[in-house]
Amino acid sequence: xxxxxxxxxxxxxxxxxxxxxxxxxxxxxxxxxxxxxxxxxxxxxxxxxxxxxxxxxxxxxxxxxxxxxxxxxxxxxxxxxxxxxxxxxxxxxxxx
Amino acid sequence: xxxxxxxxxxxxxxxxxxxxxxxxxxxxxxxxxxxxxxxxxxxxxxxxxxxxxxxxxxxxxxxxxxxxxxxxxxxxxxxxxxxxxxxxxxxxxxxxxxxxxxxxxxxxxxxxxxxxxxxxxxxxxxxxxxxxxxxxxx
Numbered sequence: 001x002x003x004x005x006x007x008x009x010x011x012x013x014x015x016x017x018x019x020x021x022x023x024x025x026x027x028x029x030x031x032x033x034x035x036x037x038x039x040x041x042x043x044x045x046x047x048x049x050x051x052x053x054x055x056x057x058x059x060x061x062x063x064x065x066x067x068x069x070x071x072x073x074x075x076x077x078x079x080x081x082x083x084x085x086x087x088x089x090x091x092x093x094x095x096x
Numbered sequence: 097x098x099x100x101x102x103x104x105x106x107x108x109x110x111x112x113x114x115x116x117x118x119x120x121x122x123x124x125x126x127x128x129x130x131x132x133x134x135x136x137x138x139x140x141x142x143x144x145x146x147x148x149x150x151x152x153x154x155x156x157x158x159x160x161x162x163x164x165x166x167x168x169x170x171x172x173x174x175x176x177x178x179x180x181x182x183x184x185x186x187x188x189x190x191x192x193x194x195x196x197x198x199x200x201x202x203x204x205x206x207x208x209x210x211x212x213x214x215x216x217x218x219x220x221x222x223x224x225x226x227x228x229x230x231x232x233x234x
Contacts, residue, residue, distance in 0.1 A: 020169035021162070024146050024154065045147045049140075056139055056173070060132070064123055072132050 054079030138180025141206025
């Protein structure tokens with residue numbers, strides 16, 4: 001395993017841990033939220049959920065290896081990109 | 097009149113056929129009997145449980161608390177995926193559900209894995225009446 005692979009695995013682990021933290025802190029069903037803030041909360045949950053899934057797919061592929069994970073690992077990049085795109089949209093929605 | 101076991105047998109055949117169609121996970125040449133798509137569905141279910149049910153709440157804002165909560169969340173997501181991977185085919189057989197609902201079932205099992213496992217453990221080993229929480233801290 002090369003140094004770059006180890007760095008990417010550590011990065012995926014950090015992203016997974018932080019994404020799960022952020023996901024847990026979202027509360028889209030909270031009472032008293034305006035529709036825009038509620039939408040922002042849902043977008044936050046979706047974005048960090050996608051980031052967590054992408055990081056978990058990469059970690060699974062890196063740890064277990066094998067042909068089965070190669071196809072799934074290809075989804076890690078697009079999932080992380082989609083997560084960041086939704087985070088950007090969420091910021092815009094929140095700022096109004 | 098059809099035999100009562102016909103549908104269950106057909107479901108079992110369908111599920112076992114599907115298991116053959118999708119490659120199983122192997123580690124060091126040892127087949128684990130897990131399908132990656134079912135694991136991913138279980139992971140997504142665990143995420144939804146964390147968002148909507150707050151299944152793994154934080155217990156503080158300091159660094160050690162955050163680190164412990166992060167490890168716990170990763171462990172819960174991992175365990176929920178494993179539970180979905182191993183229990184969903186069994187649950188589908190018991191509920192006599194078609195194979196097309198395998199991933200949906202895996203999502204549901206992943207979301208409820210904590211409650212399912214706790215229920216099974218409580219049924220197998222009922223909590224002792226004299227202990228505070230029965231040793232199972234939630």
